[in-house]
Amino acid sequence: MKKSDPIKVVHRNDHSSLEIFVAKKRYSKPKLFTPKVDGKPSVAPGQYWYVYFWWRKNPEGPFDYQPRFKRNLNYLKTVKERKAAGNLMAEQYHEALKKGWNPETKSISGSSRRKKIVSLKDALQYAFDIKKKGKSQPTVDGYKFHLDRFNEWSSTNGISGMDVKQFGIDHFYEFWDWLRFEYIKDDKQPLSGTSINNHKRSLSALFSTMKNERLINDNFIIGIPLEDEDPQNNKAFTPEELVKVIKTLSSDDPYMIPIVQLIFYALLRPREVLRLRIQDLNTEDWLLEVKTKTESRSRRRIIEKIKPAIQALDIKGKPGHYHVFTYWNEPGVWEPKKLKTKVDTMGRRFSEVKNKLGFGREYGLYSIRHTAIMDLYQSYLNDGLAEHEIYPKLMGHTGHRSIEGVKKYLRQYSYALPPDHSDVYSIDI
Template identity: 40%
Template sequence: MHYKIEIVPRNVPRNITVTVGKKRYSDPKLYIPKKDGKATVEPNKRWYVYFYWRTDPNGVLDRKLQFTKNINRFNTVKERKAVGNALVDAYRLALSRGWHPIEKKTIKKEPSRNTLNTIIKALEYSMKVINTENKSEATVSVYKNRLNIFTQWLTNNNLAGLNPNSLTTEHFYMFLDYLRFEYKKKDGKVLSNTTIDNYRREIGAIFSVLQRQRIIATNPIKGVAKIKSKPIKNKAFTSGDIKKIKDYLLRNDPYLIDFISFIIYPLFRPKEICRLKVSDIDLNSMTIGVETKTGYNRRKVIEKIKPIILKMDLEQKRADVNLFTHKNKPIFWDAKLKTKVDHFGYRFKKVRDALGFSKEYTIYSFRHSAILNLYNNLQKSGLNEREIIYKLMPITKHRSEAGIRNYLRDIKQSIPRDHSDMFTINF
């Protein structure tokens, strides 16, 4: 219905012109097939709701539309009439509210926050929020993997339909017991306490998102105690160890020497090296950009790794090519970051096992070895500890003095000097 108000002078009576447009549809009706004048439910007699539609809004009712909507699945006249009349009312209401029976709308409506009424839906929503928070690919991947195990456990224990606010701390303790006593990795091994505690921390972070978004009132995982564990720490190699490893690599895997050189000299972590692409190298200024824990930053290409970069012939490579790959040369490597890091980790594990090093020695140990080597050489040059710390911070990229002190405390394996001259006991 269209309303048109004509503006006229005050001394003239006001007139309102109402123009009634044509309704595009006839009133929906239920078609009831009959036999001998009575309604029938015989197989070849279809029941349906119908109405006529104007293809041209100003034209005639030229199109008959029919909808069965499973009416004919019912076996009695009474049932079909009840369902059919309900459908008539539904179509009448839909048409009155502007439903267009011919145009198919393809716009997908995002679910309302009010639909997040189960724990599974709420956790899916939480991951959508996390995906908008500019977290690294590796972090999001870990969250997804942890969450998949958790949601599978919820489903298996008939908890997936719980309201998000109904999940308790006790439920999560049950999940941790499952990880500790029942869950097995693909290789059949159980999870370490460190890994189980990582589940606690990372799933707790996902629930924190729900709390921040006011989907849940409290985070049920916040009160779960940290699981005690004694993590295996990477030990630093000695100079003799490093020489022995290099000799072995020269004979068996020389490409790994270049990869490890990027750990030792610029002190990159394996994850950071695996992210490096041609676009990160500026051959004019001889700088290299790297995405670290503290963000993306550029560093000078030091002389120790310049020959490695120059022999890669990067001028001829595309910007999206990876520097280090499973093919032992710069190529485009379409794999997850974890897959890339694991590839080089497994390659070094073969070296470690062949040379008889324990599991405390990993490819990451080279970073500890390098920083310890720098510390010892600066100490030999006569610098005191505070001076050494300030020299190392720009190189190691630690944000605080306390941070690098804690790091050094973990990796230092210094042997105290002979203290015989301090005794006054002669035994």
């Protein structure tokens, strides 16, 4: 007699007899149905996988009901994935049956989406749906881009259907190595250290959400060391180089000049400039408001050097909701699905000029902002200010939230160089 079988003890009036009945189990053990072609498991179209078991509608009758459950099993692309997810589903249904679940009257999932989470892929999607609430579209796009690439790898390697609690740090290092040593972009180049680290940051954020939601016990990604990053992306121009860029823009694409000036003098990022609407520019008090990377709305002073560019813009009398800059070179409503489309469009226009001057891929529209910060830093040094005096001044201009953020920025782009120390040496050689 199996320990799990319920026992009925029936007492008769006659104290000389005792009858014991072993009740029939109402269900068979759930199994994964694996369709086969030529004797081998198949994921071909029309070959459906599902978990099934037998059930007695009458507790004392025969097995007469066979429920089948597919859920999202057939969306998985490989045999390995479907086996992992299907066997896990079978275990979960078995546990539910042992706890008294009746497949005739109620769903195992109930109304809770959490109970439907079976696999690593399901859990990550659940975390993503939570994480994206309240985030800006670029941030959401970043999470999705990195999650899609992880899903591409996990699906190919038969891991996406794995129980999320079984996915460990060794599995993640396999993905990490794939990014570092195997992944090749469309331009035949490997991923940069910065790109690899951005994958880690996005996925770590999702794993932290899964931990907070009690889907996993630990976010082990957070402790994995970052790759060395290439600081050459968006390298700053020298003052002489920037003069050449402006001169060429004046003849080839003058519409780009006020965009460059706002990046340089207001220290806005390209995407922040392209977010600007006419209502964001206050030409009476000479202030502008813009949604930034670190704040929902940030106020900036329109300094004297940029006033002529603002005055030259054709914004007078235009509706306040019009965007200041558009690809057709005048204010209007320019709202593609993604802000990145606007940034890429203007970035390509700038690239035509910088490529003409012989600047490589390490230079871009963002380089203008780095150039401005480098110029301010160097000017403060020339004025005799010590570094600890410069940091808070720069913080007021750049929008960083902390002195440490300013220091990290300067270290990353190698701006924080010590002054000439020739007079310190006591030996001449």
